[in-house]
Amino acid sequence: MTDSVTRPRARGADKRRRLTAAATKVLHEQGVERTTLADIARAADVPVGNVYYYFKTKDELVQAALAEHTAHLDELTAGLDRLPDPRDRLKGLVEAWMGGRDVAARYGCPTGTLAAELDKRADGVLDVEAGRVIRRLLDWAERQFRELGRPDPDRLAVTLVAGYQGMSLLANALRDPEIMTGEGTRLIRWLDTLPAPPSAPRQA
Amino acid sequence: MTDSVTRPRARGADKRRRLTAAATKVLHEQGVERTTLADIARAADVPVGNVYYYFKTKDELVQAALAEHTAHLDELTAGLDRLPDPRDRLKGLVEAWMGGRDVAARYGCPTGTLAAELDKRADGVLDVEAGRVIRRLLDWAERQFRELGRPDPDRLAVTLVAGYQGMSLLANALRDPEIMTGEGTRLIRWLDTLPAPPSAPRQA
Amino acid sequence: MTDSVTRPRARGADKRRRLTAAATKVLHEQGVERTTLADIARAADVPVGNVYYYFKTKDELVQAALAEHTAHLDELTAGLDRLPDPRDRLKGLVEAWMGGRDVAARYGCPTGTLAAELDKRADGVLDVEAGRVIRRLLDWAERQFRELGRPDPDRLAVTLVAGYQGMSLLANALRDPEIMTGEGTRLIRWLDTLPAPPSAPRQA
Amino acid sequence: MTDSVTRPRARGADKRRRLTAAATKVLHEQGVERTTLADIARAADVPVGNVYYYFKTKDELVQAALAEHTAHLDELTAGLDRLPDPRDRLKGLVEAWMGGRDVAARYGCPTGTLAAELDKRADGVLDVEAGRVIRRLLDWAERQFRELGRPDPDRLAVTLVAGYQGMSLLANALRDPEIMTGEGTRLIRWLDTLPAPPSAPRQA
DNA sequence: CATGAATGAGAATTCATTCAT
DNA sequence: TATGAATGAATTCTCATTCAT
Known part of the structure; x- marks a missing residue:
């Protein structure tokens, strides 16, 4: 009974989810500019004309993809936050x-x-949004370093995330996954090396 | 004086150079996909139809931009190569x-x-070319580390260049030049810290 | 009445048909190369941008025109096939x-x-298609000659169709329809002259 | 001595000849519309910009090709005209x-x-010219048939030339040179069969 | 909400023709 | 004459967005 009422809405939410997932995947693989709405619609198995009931513009789909990345990040860090040692959390991130x-x-x-591509735009709307996702990652890392008792947690967070971005770009440009392994290992070693002050109890 | 003789040929070469320079600049600022030929033509002050006399396709302009980056890189490293100490050369690069x-x-x-954007393409032509430019930088850095007597020069080169790419991406995403300064300083400190074996004479 | 239901789909199919018809006509009158998509769109009373909803490339429109010619041919021969005497069928064709x-x-x-123009192309795609249409006519004619009991039906089919192509080209080059009449009459006389063996019953 | 004077002019005439030959060949192979001036210039090994000193427009090059065809035809028929028997001359043409x-x-x-392509044009200039070349061939054939004493030489000429055009088109569309052989043989047999009246002395 | 179809504003590319030297 | 270099009009094709049903 209630099904007949909620079904359509549920269906709609499902389509929205499928579109978001498709956008996230396809935009990552092809880039924003080379991806057409038809590409995303096809990947989500939604008729093109219907997309506009969920996303009024292409940019809204990009935004949805950014939100998806944020959600993925939150999920990941939430899982890591269950670890008692901040150092282990950071190492888990690298892993x-x-x-x-x-x-x-x-x-x-x-x-x-995504951020790199959006930053080429003259209008500063989505690129700021992309920056926020990265900032969110930085903030999380910074919290871990702070918890570790490091005096310069923000700087260390930048170093860590820059390391990730750099190794990803190189791996991509050279099409060599081993770069991820090599640099990842280095980052983990680096985290292991970081001295932690005697008593830095975890802060809630 | 001799100009009046070489003018015609010089004119053509000049235009080609102007187009290459404009392409390099505009493609960097707007990205490949968002840049139209008209954009480049306007920046070079050349009629659109005339562009095709020098570059048969848009991709050829991208290639020219890649070549320009290679040339810039060569010029930079050539200058650094004049320094006697490989460590100073690497520090000069970071500076x-x-x-x-x-x-x-x-x-x-x-x-x-550029590499990141080109890597989104299905066909692997220009992206390989972009990879080559980065590889060239890696190779140069590797030579310096080897000259420094380091046992793992290739790994160190990757770390250095990844550091650069990472800090550039973060600086760009956060629109914060200070990240370049901070991370650059860290890289220099890192280079200073690298122990050099007792006698590692420079190899011609 | 039922129209109001099928309208949307019928509309689309109708446009496709209009475009095909327009393409067939305009391509015949102006040739493939001299015909622009705008020409066809105008003749079909369809906005240019919309043409691509039905035909992804200009070549697909050419292909549609070829299919149309095939359909016309089939219609014509189907009508002639109702005649009991293969000789009459052939004469009907000439008429x-x-x-x-x-x-x-x-x-x-x-x-x-169309075949002549397409045969100038380096790539062998549409020209093969055009050859198929002509081959189809040859095959039909061959069947008639065979039914007539002639020992060399394929050769005769070539002679007949070559006669048609030749007289059309001359009539066109000299802008003289009378050539069609004169040569057509000759072909009919020729068909009448062909001896048929005593008992050549029609083969289903 | 005179060389230095006539050389430039001779060179010019040579270039014109080369351009005409190239145009004839390339226009035949690629068709008028698909052939660019650059194609012809390249085939003639003449710089593009220079073409215009010999032919003010592309159409003039087409006209030159038509004239070349006329010249070829004249050369051919002149050779055949040396044969004493008009029937042999016609058979020689078919051969x-x-x-x-x-x-x-x-x-x-x-x-x-060429005629077929030019006939698609709205303006009736070059197409008339093309018709003239074919008419010239018809006229020559007609003369032979008349000399043979046939009562309807014009009709026979049309049949002969139409036979040629038809078999060429079929051979081309089906990419089968054997059609030329088969139909050519038929035409020769046909010419052999034509009864010649008792006394038809050759007319100068 | 759903959906096929429409629309129009670009974008890349081609090329005959012209020009400056 | 000779020639590389313009030039701009046309043409094919793409796509985000909108509309009618």
């Missing part, structure tokens, strides 16, 4: 990056390449 | 990167963003 | 050709001129 | 056609395809 080496070698870091 | 912080913060690393 | 004398004198044989 | 079977199978009859 997650290394796990995505093949995709990175083929298409680069999803967020990074 | 050059830091010198370009404002451009990087606005548009990213010219080569890196 | 149909003569009936088109004015168009032939102005623009040549639609299929023949 | 010449058969000799060109491979070219015909690939590109069609040079004059015929």
Whole structure:
């Protein structure tokens, strides 16, 4: 009974989800400019004309993809946050990056390449949005370094994330996943090396 | 005086150079896909129809831009090669990167963003070309590290260049040139820290 | 009444048909190379941009015109096939050709001129397709000659069709429809002259 | 001595000849519309910009090709005219056609395809010119048939030439040189069969 | 909401023709 | 004359967005 009422709405939400997922994937693989709405519609198995009931413009789909990346990031960090040691959390992050080496070698870091492409735009709307996703990652990393008792957590966070972005770009440009492995290992070693002050109890 | 003789040929070569320079600049600022031939023609002050006398396709202009980046790189490394100490050469490279912080913060690393965008293409032609430019930088850096007597020069080269690409991307995404300064400083410190074996005479 | 239901789909199919018809006509009159998509769109009263909804490339429109010629041919031969005597069928074909004398004198044989133009292309795609249409006519004629009991039906079919193509080209080049009449009459006389063996019953 | 004076002019005449020859060949192979001036210039090994000193427009080059075809035809018929028997002359013509079977199978009859293409034009200038070349061939054939004492020489000439055009087109469309051989043989047999009245002395 | 169809504003590319030297 | 270099009008094709049903 309630089905007949909620079904259509549920269907709609499902389509929206499928479109978002398709956009995230296709935009990452082909880039924003080379991706047509038809590409996304096809990947989501939604008729082109119907897309506009969920996303009024192409940019809204890009935004949805950015939101998806944020959600992925949150999910990842939420999982890591369950680890008691901030150092282990950071190492877990690097390991997650290394796990995505093949995709990175083929298409680069999803967020990074998206940000790079959007930053070419004259209007500063979506590029700011892309910056926010990266900032979110930086903030999380910074919290971990701070918890570790490092005096310059923001700087270290930049170093860590820049390392990820750099290795992804190189792996992509050279089409070599091993770069992800090599640099990832280096980052983990680096994290291991970082001295932690005697008593830096975890802050809630 | 002799100009009046070489003028016609010089004119043509000049236009080609202007087009190449314009392409390099505009493609960096707007990205490949968002740049129209008209954009490049306008920037070079050349009628659109005339562009095709020099470059048969848009892709050839992209290729010319890649060649330009290679040339810039060669010029830079040639200058650095005059320094006697390989460590100083590497530090000089990082300083050059830091010198370009404002451009990087606005548009990213010219080569890196180009490579990232081209890597989204299905056909592997120009993206391979872009990879070559980055490889060239890696090779140069590797030579310096080897000359420094380091046991793993290729790995170190990757770390250095990845550091550059990462800091450029972050600086660009966050629109913050200071990231270039901060990370650049870190890289220089890192280079200073690298132990050099007792006697590693420069190899011609 | 039911129209109101099928309208949307019918509309699309209708446009496609209009475009095909327009393409067939205009391509015949102006030739493939001299015909622009705008010409066809105008003749079909369809906005240019919309043409691509139905035909992805200009070549697909040419192909549609070829298919149209095939359909016309099939229609014609289907009608002739109702005649009991294969000789009458062949004569009916020639008469149909003569009936088109004015168009032939102005623009040549639609299929023949199309084939001639397409054969100039380096890539062998559409020209093969054009050859198929002519082959189809040859095959039909061959069947009639065989049914007539002639020992060399394929040779005779070539002679007949070559006669048609030749007279069309001459009529066109000299802008003289009378050539169609004169040569057509000769072909009919020739068909009448052909001896038929005593008992050559029609084969289903 | 006179060389230095006549050389430039001779050179010019030579270039004109080369351009005409190149135009004849390339226009036959690629068709008028698909042939660019650059194509012809390249084939003639003449700089593009220089073409215009010899031919003010592309159409003039087409006209030159038509004139070339006329010249070829005249040369051919002049040779045949040395034969005492008009029937042999006609048979010689057919044999010449058969000799060109491979070219015909690939590109069609040079004059015929040119005429067919030019006839698609709205303006009636070059197409009339093309008609003239064919008319010239018809006239020559007609003279032979008349000399043979046939009562309807014009009709027979049309049949002969139409036979040639038809077999060329079929050979071309089906890419089969054997059609030229088969139909050529038929034409020769046909010419042999034509009864000649008792006393038809050759007319100067 | 759903959907096929429409629309029009570009974009890349081609090429005959002209020009400056 | 000779020639590389313009030039601009045309042409094919793409696509985000909108519309009618």
